Amino acid sequence: MIICQKFVFLHLHKSGGTFVNHMMMKCIPKATRIGYHLPYSEIPDAFRALPVLGTVRNPWSYYVSWYHFQQGQAKPNPLFRVCSEDGSLDFSATIRNLATLCEDDARIDRLKAAFPHTFVNHGLNLTRTCIETLRGSGLGFYTFLHDRLYAGAPEPKILRMETLRRDLPGALPGLRGPEMMLVRDFLQSVPDLNVSDHRPYRDYYDPQLRDLVGRVDRSVAETYGYAY
Secondary structure, rough: OOOOOOOOOOOOOOOOHHHHHHHHHHOOOOOOOOOOOOHHOOOOOOEEEEEOEEEEOOHHHHHHHHHHHHOOOOOOOOOHHHHOOOOOOOOOHHHHHHHHHHHHHHHHHHHHHOOOOOOOOOOOOOOHHHHHOOEEEEEEEEHHHHHHOOOOOOOOEEEEHHHHHHHHHHHOOOOOHHHHHHHHHHHHHOOOOOOOOOHHHHHHHOOHHHHHHHHHHHHHHHHHOOOO
């Protein structure tokens, strides 16, 4: 979460937020980071009236990026370890477990035991209370992250990750000329950040998993015009 004078940026997990964070901290005077992956509900009262800016990505792409990023870590996070059975499951089985986590009481219990009681401002930054709200919700994991982050925000401006470089300049309220020049230079010169190494996302899905993600993450896909 970054507080600027004219707006607040909320960082949705693996949806271009690291790139936007770096841009804001480098280009926008008085931008202040006050937490990591914190939801709208955690915005201090003094800044609740500010417009909210955020990002989103194709849900099918999200799961591929998440899986390969965690698979490449020397110490994957508890979510990956629980959904992949400590790395023993392949992509399809792991993502089935993650996408349907809302239906899996045993895995949610294991995650509650592994997650902290309070926000730690790194990684996913989900608490035991956060993951409990997923239980029985019927939401795919990415939709859960999306809804949790933006819940309560009045008319947030949410940009698709796939067109961030094009859309960001027009979505930043209140920037003066010199600041906007810095933003445009950043967007033109800085490569994507925090990316994982993988093939195009469609290479990883069988028809059953494709349709499963389409079902559990339907609301995000339909709201932002995503399709497989």
